[in-house]
Amino acid sequence: MTEQGFSVAEIDTARPHPARMYDFYLGGKDNYEVDREAAQRVIDLAPQIVPMARANRAFMHRAVRFLAEKGIRQIIDIGTGIPTAPNTHQVAHEVSPEVRVAYVDNDPIVATHAGAHLLDAGNTGFFLGDLRDPESILGHPTIGELIDFDQPIGLMLVAILHFIRDDEDPAGLVAAYCDALPAGSYLVLSHGTNDFHQTDAKSSQARDVYRDRGATATLNLRSYEQVLGFFRDLELVEPGLVQPPLWHHEGPEPTTEELARIGFYSGVGIKR
């Protein structure tokens, strides 16, 4: 075990993992043959996965900058993913080097890269934790060191909730985290959806790749109403819950054709 409390021996390279498949979609190198094979199968069936992953990551960057510009100086990023620059703290530090970021993921491979890429700047910490266990995450010593629950917090649940099944009560989990946040805190959330494409045989097969390859998580795509429900009594900031390229978009207006490929919702809510 390292001082962060994780062990590299826990990495399971026999089964594809969504974090490493996502890294492959983003063009990263931190994935194994088993991940590349599963990810390529998904790409063959649903090529939109690549622009979708990149649009989601770009949303995350804009949302972190937004939070930092609004004065948020502490962020909890659950479902960090394999580090791909710029990471949350790097984006936030462009606005203020004072921003503290607690990174959490349940994949040991994320942990192996955390030291070099997430803990390089001070003001950051990483630990292995599971979103489905809010008590352990919120009570973790790293959170205790970095996060002051009397000051507004940015909570990032970006592209993670679709790995939580309905019977695991994703809405209840989000509520458990949000209840712990003080007023003035923000929730940054994105989530996969089928609302923008018909579910054809190929997209169902793509979804099944996660399950059939024994991936450690299944994909649970949700509708606008279901994703909106995660914000509960938070107030959505403009422009509300939209496809990632439409959230504070930069550059040219996304085309209808581009948007048709992005089966994702993204939004930022503030706790009043």
Ligand SMILES: C[S@@+](CC[C@H](N)C(=O)[O-])C[C@H]1O[C@@H](n2cnc3c(N)ncnc32)[C@H](O)[C@@H]1O
């Ligand atoms: C698609 S990646 C998203 C990475 C990053 N948030 C982004 O949007 O660019 C999803 C991440 O969530 C992590 N994850 C999935 N289920 C989790 C859980 N129950 N608890 C903690 N992390 C989880 C995966 O290991 C993976 O790193």
